[in-house]
Amino acid sequence: xKFNPDSPFFQFMNSLAAxxxxxxxxxxxxxxxxxxxPALTALYTVTLKEARKEGGYIFxxxxxxxxxxxxxxxxxxxxxxxxxxxxxxxxxxxxxxxxVLGNALMFVMTALLVVLALTFMYCYPLMARFDNTLTQSMxxxxxxxxxxxxxxxxxxxxxxxxxxxxxxxxDFAKVFMILLGFSFLAYCNSMLLVKVFQDYEEEPVxxxxxxx
Numbered sequence: 001x002k003f004n005p006d007s008p009f010f011q012f013m014n015s016l017a018a019x020x021x022x023x024x025x026x027x028x029x030x031x032x033x034x035x036x037x038p039a040l041t042a043l044y045t046v047t048l049k050e051a052r053k054e055g056g057y058i059f060x061x062x063x064x065x066x067x068x069x070x071x072x073x074x075x076x077x078x079x080x081x082x083x084x085x086x087x088x089x090x091x092x093x094x095x096x097x098x099x100v101l102g103n104a105l106m107f108v109m110t111a112l113l114v115v116l117a118l119t120f121m122y123c124y125p126l127m128a129r130f131d132n133t134l135t136q137s138m139x140x141x142x143x144x145x146x147x148x149x150x151x152x153x154x155x156x157x158x159x160x161x162x163x164x165x166x167x168x169x170x171d172f173a174k175v176f177m178i179l180l181g182f183s184f185l186a187y188c189n190s191m192l193l194v195k196v197f198q199d200y201e202e203e204p205v206x207x208x209x210x211x212x
Contacts, residue, residue: 016180018058019180019183019184019187020179020180020183021058021059022043022046022058022059022062022183023179023180023181023182023183023184024179025059025062026039026042026043026062026182026183027182029042029066034074034077034078035070035074036077037073037074037075037076037077037078037124038066038069038070038073038074038077039066040073040077040124040186041065041066041069041073041124041127041128042062042063042065042066042069042128043062043124043182043183043186044124044125044127044128044129044186044189044190044193045061045062045065045069045128045129046058046061046062046065046183046186047183047186047187047189047190048125048128048129048190048193048194048197049061050187050190051187051190051191051193051194052194065128069127069128072127072134072137073124073127075134076123076124076127076134076137076138079138080116080119080120080123083112083116084113084116087109087110087112087113087116088109088113090105090106090109091106091109091110091113094106094109115142118141118142118145118146118152119138119141119142119145120141121141121145121152121155121156122140122141122142122144122145122193123137123138123141125189125190125193125197126140126141126144129193129197130197130200144196148196151192151193151195151196154192155189155192155193158185158188158189158192159185162181162185166178166181
């Protein structure tokens with residue numbers, strides 16, 4: 001049997017190995033917790049390039065993006081983490097009161113959690129693709145989420161399928177998702193995100209500036 005490194009099979013195995021390596025690096029760089037933001041931005045920098053068929057060196061691209069976006073992405077994640085904990089605590093606290101005011105405040109806290117989740121969904125891909133301040137990136141994330149509801153639902157659906165495979169199937173499926181899970185999830189998301197971002201790349205608006 002003739003060895004052909006350019007065959008579809010070997011190209012697939014090459015890509016699979018690269019994405020497993022990318023997933024491992026992502027998990028390692030997430031370990032201090034406060035670095036989850038920079039790790040997500042770096043991960044999306046790689047997967048957005050792959051989705052756009054731009055290629056390049058996966059690992060060098062990852063570490064370069066991790067370093068360049070560290071401060072802003074880390075700050076964004078810590079802010080979102082603190083807000084999530086505050087909203088969750090208040091939603092639980094007021095929900096336990098069993099009063100009209102308590103129920104109303106629980107609803108407000110739940111609504112704020114939804115806004116935060118929508119912002120989180122787009123924040124790091126936007127940081128990976130565009131140059132903006134931290135405040136503007138978070139504003140843009142919510143703006144893009146509500147102005148592209150079909151894509152937002154698509155991203156939520158991909159996440160739901162991912163969680164279903166992680167917790168609803170055999171141990172083999174769980175191991176596979178752990179080995180490849182985050183990089184594969186980010187790549188699937190990126191296939192949708194490149195279509196969303198095309199609107200701002202082709203017709204730039206003041207609040208979103210494309211990276212050089």
